[in-house]
Amino acid sequence: GAVVSQHPSRVICKSGTSVKIECRSLDFQATTMFWYRQFPKQSLMLMATSNEGSKATYEQGVEKDKFLINHASLTLSTLTVTSAHPEDSSFYICSANEVMNTEAFFGQGTRLTVV
């Protein structure tokens, strides 16, 4: 199946700094990518839908100024957590769909720890 690469897999940052997470579709073009957040022992919560060449669509309750999403090409979407605080510590996962493909392919996830 198609491969989605997410980087970094783990990051520790200081409170107040910003962190960028990359999500790449390695062998297919993804016009749409999704960003999820997962708290320990909980399900995936959809944060936003990232559309190539246009603004992301955020789910209710997700701060768009806090979680900046850029989908500049058909193979790359980035999530930037701005002015991170300890409560932003979480596991972030991206996924991408091939056009006309029913299956979503997931990245390996990024464990963000804000200290």
Place this chain on the structure above:
Amino acid sequence: AQSVTQLDSQVPVFEEAPVELRCNYSSSVSVYLFWYVQYPNQGLQLLLKYLSGSTLVKGINGFEAEFNKSQTSFHLRKPSVHISDTAEYFCAVRDLYGGATNKLIFGTGTLLAVQP
């Protein structure tokens, strides 16, 4: 709105025993159904999916699931589990119409804990 219910948050089972993980969804419209597995600190891996056709779907690692439209269920089964099957399992649904932009709705997950 679409929703997915996984009634069991945790299922303990002995090695080589059969297991069933339950999943029910709310939508009355046509849907795609998926089961994903997540190992600790990793992303999700697709186990199997139902799109159309035969209601019994076979996936990887010996898992299978049966789509029951009248009961809006998509339960996951394995006849004999291994220690290595210990992981979190997520059921997910996606509306049939909507193309690549249509999002997945996940259940809350079931931890399968296989004991020796």
